[in-house]
Amino acid sequence: MVRTYVAENCVEQQIQEIIGRGKEEVGLIIGCHGNQKEQRDYVAFLATTPSQDDEDAESESEEEVDEKTKLKKEEKQDVELLDEKWIFNHCIQVSRTLPGGFEVIGVYVANLSESQTSAVKNVFVGLFKQVFKYSTIMLTENEKILISISSKTKKATFQSLDPKSPQSNFQLCELKYQHFVENWHLLRTVFRIHFLFPVSEELSCKSIRKQTQQCFKEWCKTVEDPVVLINDAIRADDEVLVEVPKDKAKQKARERQEIRVSLLKKLPYPDSLTAVGGQCRHRFVIKGDVSCLSYVRNKATVHEAKQAILGDIHRTMWARMELLGEEFEVSESDQEMQHNQSFNALEEINELPKRVFIQHPKCDMLLSDYVFSDESAPDVQERFKQVFGFEVAEEQIDFDIESFPEIELSKNEIIPPIVPASLTPNEAAKLLRNIGWGLLGAVGVGMASIFYLWGYFD
């Protein structure tokens, strides 16, 4: 059966813009996989993967370019455009911003050269294989889409392929343009976390980032298959989420509703009473609330809604833990290089970044970003420009959904940093925040140390 895709009108707009630009491009497709039975997926919008040379572009000078190096550069660009690792990294960045119910469902390519076109399938399969292996919290293992856009023919073709069976070929799909996001229901919940994780002796020898990753894995196990209350009512899994009485006009039936969700975790009588334990060096305690949001299609069942909101809960904690882990990693490695000794970046109390919601300018949905206590609107705007390529006005960012806890700053010793003269604190911090990029590109090691004192200087 031919797969159908329902795409938002803004997707059509974006495709036209890409055709207009006429450049070689690669990017991600954000949408939602429909249920297995219907063989239908939904495309919400596209996100262009920024080019790798953007950062190096400034440092090049015109005189260095001559025919030979130009050709070489083009070849390099060829390969660089379809750089799996680079796109993978973009995928992580994008996935962190998406609300529950939405995920990266494919890749688009535009104006590829011949050599690139033949490499597409491998890159496509390789990329998603990497992602599935990395984390199924980012996205689900389904057939993914490939949109091929050509400015010459002014056309876009939609195909799909299951990355887990690479020996099969891309299948052509049908496409329909239609508004849908604005009608989808919105699920909201505030999820409370109080998790104790003893760090075994064995684990405490590994990096703090690895410890936090293991901690996150264990925490995930405590959030599985809860009982769900929809608008304070107990509902069965197979019921339709929002019942619409038949006498109301069809129009009204497709309006978005905000649904209040409660999640209850069963505490069953234990099957076995064997205690589990071991030596541990210290304990992690994660305490706090996370604000969660997800979207589901109108005819979704209670089960689908449950999966969507659970997906968002996992994803928001994953994003926060990863961001904190990255901070630790950078500061640890930096201190080691500076002072040639191991350094424990872990303080008594470490804030996870809080979630802020951003209204997508074209699509009626809320994206999210995570900010540490020393960040503000400009940082969010900068990040969104890089990850999505669009501008976000300050009014569209909601900073007050969550608040940081009131804690005293830890009295740990701060090692005085070395500030490189060439950078202003702003630039340094910015580069630091874009750690994802920073890890792949070249980041001056000295800049990382500024982070610790950022809270003190303003």
Next chain:
Amino acid sequence: MEAKPYRITQIQESTILLRLRCGFEVLFASNNGECRIEEGFERFVAAKLRHSPLAFKLQSEPVLFLNGHVVVNSLVNNTLFRAENGKEPRTVGDVLPKVAKKTGKTKSSSSMRVFDVETMEVQGQPSTESVTSPTLSSEGDLSVATLVKVPVDAIVALEKTDEASSVHAKLLQGLMDHMELIRFCMIKFKQAGKVVAVEPFHFRPLNNEYIVTTYYPTGMDETELETFRRSLHVCLELPTNRPLFRRGNMYRFNDTETRGGYLLNVHEGHSTVSPIGGQLALVQGLYSYHHYMQDRFDDNGWGCAYRSLQTVCSWFNLQGYTSKPIPNHRDIQQILVDVGDKQPKFVGSKQWIGSMEVSYVLNNYLGVESKIMFVSSGAELKEKARELAVHFENQGTPIMIGGGVLAHTILGVDFNSNTGDVRFLILDPHYTGAEDLEVILKKGWCGWKKTDFWDPMAYYNLCMPQRPSVI
């Protein structure tokens, strides 16, 4: 306030019991071999019971007790249905499902209703006043961390007229009470500084109008717990010559008619009215019915005494005197060889045994003494009626009787001291059918027999097991 190591729940016919069975995971740290139990509990209670909201749901019913209100939903024809008059339910009686009256014969259990309740942690709520984003703290020093699964089995007694909105608070209080009990038990029975696993038990001693709840450390031998049990007997002013608080004595809430696939107390299907105007003296407590062909073992024609012995063993097991399993034919034969009564080739044979052998096995396997009664003729049994009645009143154990070529179990006597009329309640091990209560009762495999049941030409030996005086 001195900590009581048990809780009492008063019950009456009109009582509605909510039974909370749930489990928690509690983290304990220990330094230098000493487990910090108090600390572990305090942190747990603060995190999970005081600050984290809990909800309670009736098992398999869409009734949820949350802090402050009750949610009763069922989708009937696609419309939400809340109680009967469309308002939030007021009393417990409004909320709980009506239980259909059980038709057919009813056992003599109380008409107390028991509802199982699931405990749930409210992890996600639609909104709260403030959403404080999480922090990750690192704490602690080098120690041993043990994650212990703590089972809770709490019962809360309610009346139909209680306010439905008060149920949540009562259930939560019940949970907190039990955390106290568990904490007490863990501290008391700490072994070499390590924390022990504990399990909840409910008891209804002497079928009184209350239930006693306490916790025992898992796997600890009954003999080691004797002092603790004695203190319970004394506190509750209960006789100290019979076990009432052993694990085997635990109260079973659901009226089970079988245990391990065997039928329990089949005699209760008979009327307790004497057709001869006599007084009934019956076996006390519980036993399971053992007979030919059970356990897919064909002992037809030779195993009747073995089966009767199994019924007697089941009585001691069900009254908590022993936790040893009911021995099979081979086990019984092996015991007789071990005590020197039989030659080794006896094991695996189809040889009969009599009341003497039964008494040897009871002695060796269960530590139970027996009185042996001899009657030279079946007709004499009529004269022994009074003695048998006294046995059932004082000991209440089933009697194994062997004579002629048959063995049976006597479960009671019906004796009219004026007329001298006697009936005997007999459990027949010669039954070869399935565990079909109706057949067993109708066809008299368990039934009242007249004195002509016994063969006047045969002599009989009775093995009358004596209750050990233990707690």
